[in-house]
Amino acid sequence: MAHKVLLEGASLVKCFGGMQAVNDVSFQVRSGEMLAVIGPNGAGKSVLFSLISGLLRPTAGTVFFQGEPLSGLPPHRISRKGLARTFQHTALFEELQVVHNLALGYQKRTRSGYWDTLWRNARWRDDQDRLQRKVLAVLESIGLTAKATHTVGTLSQVEQRRLAIGMALISEPALMLLDEPTGGLIQEDTDAITRLIRTIHATGIAICLIEHKMRMIMDLADRIIVLNHGRKIAEGRPAQVAADESVIEAYLGKKRDA
Numbered sequence: 001m002a003h004k005v006l007l008e009g010a011s012l013v014k015c016f017g018g019m020q021a022v023n024d025v026s027f028q029v030r031s032g033e034m035l036a037v038i039g040p041n042g043a044g045k046s047v048l049f050s051l052i053s054g055l056l057r058p059t060a061g062t063v064f065f066q067g068e069p070l071s072g073l074p075p076h077r078i079s080r081k082g083l084a085r086t087f088q089h090t091a092l093f094e095e096l097q098v099v100h101n102l103a104l105g106y107q108k109r110t111r112s113g114y115w116d117t118l119w120r121n122a123r124w125r126d127d128q129d130r131l132q133r134k135v136l137a138v139l140e141s142i143g144l145t146a147k148a149t150h151t152v153g154t155l156s157q158v159e160q161r162r163l164a165i166g167m168a169l170i171s172e173p174a175l176m177l178l179d180e181p182t183g184g185l186i187q188e189d190t191d192a193i194t195r196l197i198r199t200i201h202a203t204g205i206a207i208c209l210i211e212h213k214m215r216m217i218m219d220l221a222d223r224i225i226v227l228n229h230g231r232k233i234a235e236g237r238p239a240q241v242a243a244d245e246s247v248i249e250a251y252l253g254k255k256r257d258a
């Protein structure tokens, strides 16, 4: 793949007290690529995602997105640059309807300021039209059109996962970080979310995902990086990684495949 580097982690370190949760990890994600981050429990995967999305500051090292360092930027500024993240435990507004959740996710893309909103002028109306079109398009792509006006708390677990992906999608990202998008789901729902991820990826959005379900990862990822005790122990195509001695050792007796 001759695609340019979209995201780069350069010698990332994150310490909590004396514990190194992420220990000198470097990696790249190219535009349009699907990279999986795997590793046993506590390996440092979620912390790595938090360093990328600005939720945590690295103790050392730098994250570059589209060639720019993200150091010190808060999560909302990073998201505005085109880097969206979903969480292991979804961060949705349970009391609100599906459409309202999506609309909130789109706010950062609108241009109206305080006065535009107050006077409901042409710019505000323009933004409202774009917002409506965008929400409808995202509802369609995540398969929740029929649930548009349902309260989020009434959705099934897999529907909430779809919505969490929709919330990331509506911010029009170049790269999506998905933290265990199928964690805790039964096989049928896992397959449905896998198809959704594949469809999103086919539109050209790069995806970086954390997963424990090996079969899914082997099938989906272009490339895999493996973390263990905060260190990157392997990197390569799925078949290479699956045959890697150090990976087999790290997983021995710890496999959590569905």
Ligand SMILES: Nc1ncnc2c1ncn2[C@@H]1O[C@H](COP(=O)(O)OP(=O)(O)OP(=O)(O)O)[C@@H](O)[C@H]1O
Binding pocket: 016, 021, 039, 040, 041, 042, 043, 044, 045, 046, 047, 048
């Ligand atoms: N805010 C924090 N303060 C202190 N320690 C933390 C914090 N966040 C994570 N850790 C520790 O850092 C290590 C890596 O955690 P992390 O959540 O990244 O693991 P993981 O690979 O995502 O694991 P899992 O697959 O179980 O989600 C763990 O030992 C964890 O307890």
